[in-house]
Amino acid sequence: MTKPILLLALEEGRLSEQHLARLRELAPGYEVIQSRDETEIRALIHRIEIVVGDIPWELLGEASRLRWVQLWGAGADWLMRYPEAARHPFILTNASGVHxxxxxxxxxxxxxxxxxxxxxxxxxxxxxxxxxxxxxxxxxxxxxxxxxxxxxxxxxxxxxxxxxxxxxxxxxxxxxxxxxxxxxxxxxxxxxxxxxxxxxxxxxxxxxxxxxxxxxxxxxxxxxxxxxxxxxxxxxxxxxxxxxxxxxxxxxxxxxxxxxxxxxxxxxxxxxxxxxxxxxTAHYAGKTPCYDERAFAILEDNLQRFLAGQPLRNVVDKQAGY
Structure with a gap:
């Protein structure tokens, strides 16, 4: 049986090999794929169940298996540009606590x-x-x-x-x-x-x-x-x-x-x-060498909660936008 996909839609280098290994250890029932390429994501969209980062939101209508999106940042004002995301049943969480x-x-x-x-x-x-x-x-x-x-x-x-x-x-x-x-x-x-x-x-x-x-x-x-x-x-x-x-x-x-x-x-x-x-200053107040480690700690905790059927941290109210 084909595994569902946990998609890491993050910039290259944000996660180390140790991070990737930890995700595969936590979620053996998922195929962990790292990509930001729209063509590749479009080809995989029907298998994607978890997204870390963001995908081209215009593909949401095809994302029938999508259950959870973990943002790598805190802002979710993009929801105002993509009202279909607010209507989609996936759970949205953010990286509040990193900043x-x-x-x-x-x-x-x-x-x-x-x-x-x-x-x-x-x-x-x-x-x-x-x-x-x-x-x-x-x-x-x-x-x-x-x-x-x-x-x-x-x-x-x-x-x-x-x-x-x-x-x-x-x-x-x-x-x-x-x-x-x-x-x-x-x-x-x-x-x-x-x-x-x-x-x-x-x-x-x-x-x-x-x-x-x-x-x-x-x-x-x-x-x-x-x-x-x-x-x-x-x-x-x-x-x-x-x-x-x-x-x-x-x-x-x-x-x-x-x-x-x-x-x-x-x-x-x-x-x-x-x-x-x-x-x-050029929108860099949130930058820190500690950013990715803190964001990964939130992802790691939420992934364990998700797989155990427990409530997730930092759930975004998609109607309110935060």
Whole structure:
């Protein structure tokens, strides 16, 4: 009898031979195949039962045996582009838990760089100029208020680090009755405009969903203090970019740290490139040498659960998108 397929649709080199051997040991009833080639996947689609990574989603209609997809990342906003995936009965899980350490550290790299005017210092260094900012042009994080939009695993670790630095944290999540370590007060998204005037920093860690798309626009940016900064490591489309550019140019807010933007790569003619009060990183907040080991640990655990008929970790609500 032909075995069903466990397809590893990952970039070459993400998994070692030891990883592959471990998967074959755990799932002897499956043929483990590693491929990202669309032609090859199309030829095998009727036998694929488990996918690690992602496949060309337009093939879903032919994936009659597909039961489970384990993403290698956390984001599932692609579901909005492929509604047939939300209707398909397969279970979708993600790699939530891989990112909290590198992304929270990236967030604070951006916050501290904005607070200590490091971009300006780097430019002065390149020009061989000895420049020191005025006393009021730098500031401390201690005693400041951070409004955290999205309090999942990344948001919770960000809150804990913020509290350790002496900051007050207000969380914004769909269910404000769920507490989170480090968050002093939790509010719902419909209270966002009420808490934004309190913020010295607004940090966006939320996923992109129909509800969060365009969440931060002119009204929200106008509600912030002119001394406040915004940091986005969620998805670029959560912020209305034209409104953000206007806010930065006209001084509605002090600055921004952007690891994600609406169009990636950021177009060369975007005004954001040349703004002294903006730090841009190329969507790499989640990168770490530890990434694949952490993601494999989630896969290994979930594979054992799947084969034993147990509930899986990190199940994504395909209708909600996270």
């Amino acid at each position: 909290p350490i590198p992304i929270s550290e990236h967030i604070f790299a951006l916050l501290l760089a904005l607070a200590r005017r490091l971009p300006q210092a780097f430019r002065a260094q390149q020009a061989h100029r000895w420049e020191s900012p005025d006393w009021d042009d730098v500031f401390e994080l201690a005693g400041k208020t951070l409004v955290l939009v999205g309090v999942g695993a990344i948001g919770e670790r960000t809150a804990q680090v913020a509290r350790a630095l002496g900051m007050a944290v207000v969380g914004v999540r769909r269910d404000p009755t769920r507490p989170a370590a480090g968050v002093e007060r939790m509010v719902s998204p419909d209270q966002l405009l009420d808490v934004l005037p309190e913020a010295d920093f607004v940090v966006i860690t939320a996923p992109l969903t129909p509800e969060t798309r365009g969440l931060i626009g002119r009204e929200a940016l106008r509600a912030m203090k002119p001394t406040a900064c915004i940091v986005n490591i969620g998805r670029g489309a959560i912020i209305q970019e034209e409104a953000l550019i206007q806010a930065l140019q006209e001084g509605w807010i002090r600055g921004a740290g952007l690891d994600v933007v609406a169009t990636e790569p950021l177009p060369a003619d975007s005004p954001l490139w040349d703004m002294e009060n903006v730090i841009i």
